[in-house]
Amino acid sequence: MPSTDSIMTNIYYLPKLSIIDVRGADSAAILHNVTTNAVKTLDVGQGCETFVTEIRGKTLGHGYLFRTTDGFRYLGAMNQSDVIMQHMDKYTIREDAVPTNADDQFQALVIAPGDAANLAITLPDNSAPACWQQQFAGQELTMYQVDFLGPSTVIALVPSDVMDSVCGSLAQKDITVLPEPDFHRARVHAGFPWYGIDVDDKNLPQEADRDAAAVSFTKGCYLGQETVARLDALGQVQRKLVKWSIVGIMPPVGATLDCDGKTVGRLTSIVDSSSIVDSSSEASAIAIALGFARRSHFEPGATAQGVDAETGQSFTGTVVGSDT
Template identity: 55%
Template sequence: MSNRNHHVVYPLNHFTVLDIVGKDAAAIVHNVTTNEIKSLKAGESGNPGEGRETFITDVRGKTIGHGYVIRHDFGFRFLGAGDQAETLAAHLDKYTIREDAVPRAMTDSYQSLILPGGIDPKVVEGLVAGHSVVLYSTTILGPGTLWCLVPAEGYEKVCGWLAQKDIELADENHFHQARVAAAFPWYFVDLDEKNLPQELDRDDLAVSFTKGCYLGQETVARLDALGQVQRKLVRWMIADCVPPVGTTLDADGKTVGRLTSVAADGNGSIALGYARRTHFEPHSTAEGRDETSGRTFTATVT
């Protein structure tokens, strides 16, 4: 695979597209998301408007979803990892009583490509002009990352056009290497319904503490006020070893971490994983053992 990211795009095989339509869609989406969404401006003529990263929480403040909410002229669109559509649609239906808001799973209508920041602007212009794609701004691989939704029936044509432009389609493993390097968590991999939003350390991007009431808001606000989260997702650097996902990390005879995503990086690896409060700070270290090779290693929080 090319090392120059602007010559590479990443197809996604597992993703979620969920639309929420109806005149009360804003109120319902507001009631289940941690970020401010009512102020988002809608796009025109089918184009996407503004969007924000957010968690979708239940009444306990647990993260039953994570991704991006974008405002369209038809309502709202949620983009996320894995197959979150069924769970989130049921969650929205549960709290829609008299309101006019309907969730519609749209994943099967699209294929997804992730375009890293720095890709040739002419490629982006060509995709939009000739292929009926929709582009959304994200931070998945860092600033400037675009999530490209391609109509399913036009996907092969788009892939052929990209090949003609000397753009390589990497596999999904390479995508996960890139997003681990960018420290972006992936639902069903780095978090699930057992997590609290603050454990992902994305408050500045995905949580509003001024938006008003929503499901789980009391728990989120209390944690912010007391600072009592006991574990947090951090990025670990590991020299001379690529341990498997699930490897635990120890310090002073206690387990202080667990790896959730691991990507090779030169002779070593970079990983996302949870750390206890004692290891939140950069340069904290812990020891692990690669059960496959029997080697021990040191992991350092970056």
């Protein structure tokens, strides 16, 4: 039994993130040249969601950039750092911009929106991405405000060698740290794409449906900008990531959905969700998924059918609005 003064909160453990520190007088200029958002205008402590793009506009990374006192820090899903650093090096000739891989130095605790106050975390005045220092669970940590689980999600970046101590301090207050699969369940419910799972280097930025948060159409030239701007001018991509409500069975990752004899969707992240109600069909959904949809199925309420190739069982997917 938890104690009567226990703190109920949703806090998740992420053992790995991509963490790149970029230092040097020209770090803003180099990062401007390879990212989709307005990096140069960030003040110390401010951040932005962004894509890292190559010359054809394909995404080499997706995450957050934060301005620090001596440069920038990039945070995103794991396994991006080496590719992004090599990409930066390719376009750094005489500029003073040195990227450093800090993946192994830190682990992360992710606090769900609305739970920061329960943990005495002081949020910035608005929900924009930001970073700040704060005492937490007996340690002075850097906090980052992101949208992983919705606006005002907080990442507490914990030095790897003190993570056990931090978790022990939380346990003494009857605060349970939830494992990584629970984080991804919450992330899919929130509709946030994860690089390497939902999007990768085959995708254009607009296909992730994060334009409003992660793409500036006024910042000026950068690698891939011509492709991104052309897609914006045309009005729509041919496919984009949407959130699906699934009824029937829980399909496997990679399952496709068809409508009128054509494949219109492919699922990339799937989580059990027996408590979610699909408002368009009035039926209880057994799963929520992220997955790509063709233009015919961009809007909430669009439906398609799928079949599990191994079992032959069928399911129905309905596009629902994202929570982020």
